[in-house]
Amino acid sequence: MKAIILATEKDFIYGENIPLALVKVCGISLIARILNSLRASGVKEILIILGFEGEKIRSIFKSGEDIGLKLFYIEAGKDQENLKDFLNDDILIISVDNVVDGELIEKIIKMKGEFSCYYNDKPIGIYKLNRENAVLLHEYLASSHVKEKLEKIRLQVPRLDVSEMRVESIELKRVIHPVCIKIEDKQSIEIAKRKLVFRAQKGLHFTSYINKPIEDYITYYISDVSWITPNRITVFVNIAAFLVASLFLLMHTSIAAILAYVVGILDGLDGKLARARGTLTRLGHIEHTFDMLYEQTWYICFSLSLYFSESSHLPLVLGLCMLLTDSFVRHCYMQFKEAMGKALTAYTDFDRLFARVDGRRNIYVLYMILFSLLSMPLYAMYAMLMHSSVTAVVYAVRAVQHMSTADEAEGLKGFLKLVGKPG
Known part of the structure; x- marks a missing residue:
C-alpha cells in the first residue's frame, strides 16, 4: 500500500x-x-x-x-x-x-x-x-x-x-468513532480541535470524570502552543510532585494533599495533549514509571509525617502494607496487559465497572485531603490500605480467571492434561 x-x-x-x-x-x-x-x-x-x-x-x-x-x-x-x-x-x-x-x-x-x-x-x-x-x-x-x-x-x-x-x-480502553473532519473554515478547525481534545479521555475511574472538564479546558488552550510538549509537561509535573512530597515531610499534610490532587490533574495533560496531537511515542510510556515513583514517594512521605507527629510505628506499618498492595496491583495490571494485549480494566463489563471505583492515586489523595482536614490523618492510611487491598484481591482473581479462560480456549489446558498423563 x-x-x-x-x-x-x-x-x-x-x-x-x-x-x-x-x-x-x-x-x-x-x-x-x-x-x-x-x-x-x-x-x-x-x-x-x-x-x-x-x-x-x-x-x-x-x-x-x-x-x-x-x-x-x-x-x-x-x-x-x-x-x-x-x-x-x-x-x-x-x-x-x-x-x-x-x-x-x-x-x-x-x-x-x-x-x-x-x-x-x-x-x-x-x-x-x-x-x-x-x-x-x-x-x-x-x-x-x-x-x-x-x-x-x-x-x-x-x-x-x-x-x-x-x-x-487499546489506548483509550473503549470503542470510539475515528476522527475525520473536513476542514472548510475556521468553524471546522474549532470542531476538529474540540473533538480531538474532548475524546482524548483515557481514564475510567470516577475521579477521572471529575478531573476531565479541567483537563479538557487546559489542554484545549495549550494545544496550539507548539513549545508546550507532552514531555515538558511530564518534567514539570515530576518536579512539582517531589516538591509536594517535601511538604508532606514538613508535616503540612493538608496543603500537601490538596496540591497533590492539583498535580494529579496536571499529570493527565501530557497524555491528553499527545493524543490530541496524534503524537504518542514509545518514550511517552515511561511516564507511567515516573508516575509510580512520585506517587509511592507521596505515600511514604505521608506515613513518615504521621510517624513524626504521632511518635508511633503504626503509620509506618500501615504505609508499608499499603505500598505492598499498591505495587502488587500495578504489577498485576501490567502483566495482564502484556500477556493478553488488553487492559484488565477494560476486559469485560464487570472489569470496566470495577475500574470506576478501584484503588488508585486520585482516590488515595482524596482520603488524605478528607482526613487531614478532619484532623484524623491516620484514618487516611487505614482507608488507603483497605481500598488497595480490595483492589489487589479483585485484580488477582479476575486476572487468573481471564488468563485461565484464554488458555482453555486456545487448547493449552487440554494439552497440559495430556502431557501430565502416564504413557
Whole structure:
C-alpha cells in the first residue's frame, strides 16, 4: 500500500501566505498529522502533490528519512515520467484538508476493494484504489486541476460512509468513532480541535470524570502552543510532585494533599495533549514509571509525617502494607496487559465497572485531603490500605480467571492434561 497526499491549495482558512497543508490544529500541521497517521498504519511510501508554495512543504519534510518515511514530490500540472513507477501498488489518496487519525487510516487500509469516502453523505476527498486502476491516476495527477479530475473517481467507485465506523482503541480502553473532519473554515478547525481534545479521555475511574472538564479546558488552550510538549509537561509535573512530597515531610499534610490532587490533574495533560496531537511515542510510556515513583514517594512521605507527629510505628506499618498492595496491583495490571494485549480494566463489563471505583492515586489523595482536614490523618492510611487491598484481591482473581479462560480456549489446558498423563 502506498499513499498520495493532495497538498495543492493555499491557506483559505486564515488567508496566510502558506499552503493549506501547513495550517495547524492542536499545534500540528494538517499534513504532519496525516503523515504520522500513515506511518503508524504501516504506509511508508508517500507521494505529495504540491501546489501553492509547495517548496515550503518540501523544505520541512525533505525525503522523509528523519520521520521514518520515503517521500516523493511532484508539482501539480507538470507531467512526471517516473510517476508510473510509483503507481504500482494499491493507492490511498488523501486530500490535505482533512483532520484524520491513525485509527481511521488503519481501518481503511485493512478494508478490501475500492471506494470513495464520505462523512454523513458528504465526500471528503479520501479514495482507495486497487493496483489495477491506480495506473490510471497518471493523467489525473499530472493535471493542474487534480482535485477536479479526481471527482471522476468518486463517481466511478462505491461509496463508504466513514461516519458509521467504530474501532476499539487499546489506548483509550473503549470503542470510539475515528476522527475525520473536513476542514472548510475556521468553524471546522474549532470542531476538529474540540473533538480531538474532548475524546482524548483515557481514564475510567470516577475521579477521572471529575478531573476531565479541567483537563479538557487546559489542554484545549495549550494545544496550539507548539513549545508546550507532552514531555515538558511530564518534567514539570515530576518536579512539582517531589516538591509536594517535601511538604508532606514538613508535616503540612493538608496543603500537601490538596496540591497533590492539583498535580494529579496536571499529570493527565501530557497524555491528553499527545493524543490530541496524534503524537504518542514509545518514550511517552515511561511516564507511567515516573508516575509510580512520585506517587509511592507521596505515600511514604505521608506515613513518615504521621510517624513524626504521632511518635508511633503504626503509620509506618500501615504505609508499608499499603505500598505492598499498591505495587502488587500495578504489577498485576501490567502483566495482564502484556500477556493478553488488553487492559484488565477494560476486559469485560464487570472489569470496566470495577475500574470506576478501584484503588488508585486520585482516590488515595482524596482520603488524605478528607482526613487531614478532619484532623484524623491516620484514618487516611487505614482507608488507603483497605481500598488497595480490595483492589489487589479483585485484580488477582479476575486476572487468573481471564488468563485461565484464554488458555482453555486456545487448547493449552487440554494439552497440559495430556502431557501430565502416564504413557
